[in-house]
Amino acid sequence: EVQLVESGGGLVQPGGSLRLSCAASGFTVSSNYMSWVRQAPGKGLEWVSVIYNGGNTYYADSVKGRFTISRDNSKNTLYLQMNSLRAEDTAVYYCARTGYSYGYGGTYYFDYWGQGTLVTVSS
Amino acid sequence: SYELTQPPSVSVSPGQTARITCSGDALPKKYAYWYQQKSGQAPVLVIYDDSKRPSGIPERFSGSNSGTMATLTISGAQVEDEADYYCYSTDSSGNLWVFGGGTKLTVL
Numbered sequence A: 001e002v003q004l005v006e007s008g009g010g011l012v013q014p015g016g017s018l019r020l021s022c023a024a025s026g027f028t029v030s031s032n033y034m035s036w037v038r039q040a041p042g043k044g045l046e047w048v049s050v051i052y053n054g055g056n057t058y059y060a061d062s063v064k065g066r067f068t069i070s071r072d073n074s075k076n077t078l079y080l081q082m083n084s085l086r087a088e089d090t091a092v093y094y095c096a097r098t099g100y101s102y103g104y105g106g107t108y109y110f111d112y113w114g115q116g117t118l119v120t121v122s123s
Numbered sequence B: 001s002y003e004l005t006q007p008p009s010v011s012v013s014p015g016q017t018a019r020i021t022c023s024g025d026a027l028p029k030k031y032a033y034w035y036q037q038k039s040g041q042a043p044v045l046v047i048y049d050d051s052k053r054p055s056g057i058p059e060r061f062s063g064s065n066s067g068t069m070a071t072l073t074i075s076g077a078q079v080e081d082e083a084d085y086y087c088y089s090t091d092s093s094g095n096l097w098v099f100g101g102g103t104k105l106t107v108l
Helices: none
Strands: A003-007 A010-012 A018-025 A033-039 A045-051 A057-059 A067-072 A077-082 A091-101 A107-113 A117-121 B009-012 B018-023 B033-037 B044-047 B061-066 B069-074 B083-090 B097-099 B103-107
Touching: A003 A091, A018 A033, A018 A091, A018 A117, A033 A067, A033 A077, A033 A107, A045 A067, A045 A077, A045 A091, A045 B097, A057 A067, A077 A091, A107 B033, A107 B044, A107 B083, B009 B018, B018 B083, B018 B103, B044 B061, B069 B083
Parallel strands: A010 A117, B009 B103
Antiparallel strands: A003 A018, A018 A077, A033 A045, A033 A091, A045 A057, A067 A077, A091 A107, A091 A117, B018 B069, B033 B044, B033 B083, B061 B069, B083 B097, B083 B103
């Protein structure tokens, strides 16, 4: 059974840093694409970052240069290092296994999600 | 930038058919996906590749994609289907990964 469990959220001051973790079970993180998706309070979903099985990483413009996605293969765990945090980064952060569908020239999508961890950026 | 547009809300009575639309310029070239999010819970994939249902998703959920509009249809909606529904896809280049704004489905 695929399971994803996030941790590491909390209250942080503007300009501060936080590292989120996502422990996976039922599959191998390094063999899959993995993403972070966030949801501000009362708002919709926003894709944040992806790491491909080969190690390439990509980011939404809103977090580029501030956030870093990574993984620890020995721990089967995904991470999101968040630096220079802003009030607008306040959200529930979900990790999601990311699939790829070959039709229509290829589309990435999210097939399994964790329960999320809340990050609050406030003074 | 790329946007997917959904109606903010849809309301039906139990047993009726609910239809939620999602419009986007790249939908003729890219698959649409649908996620259900109940209050306080994580999103769940209910439709992938325009019209396929993951294991465990009831048959009353179906999807279609024609032209620039994708549609999630819930045939015989039940009270437990009350949730926010998000469509998802990418732009034609595959570089922008975008969710629609979400549609609140009320069944009462």
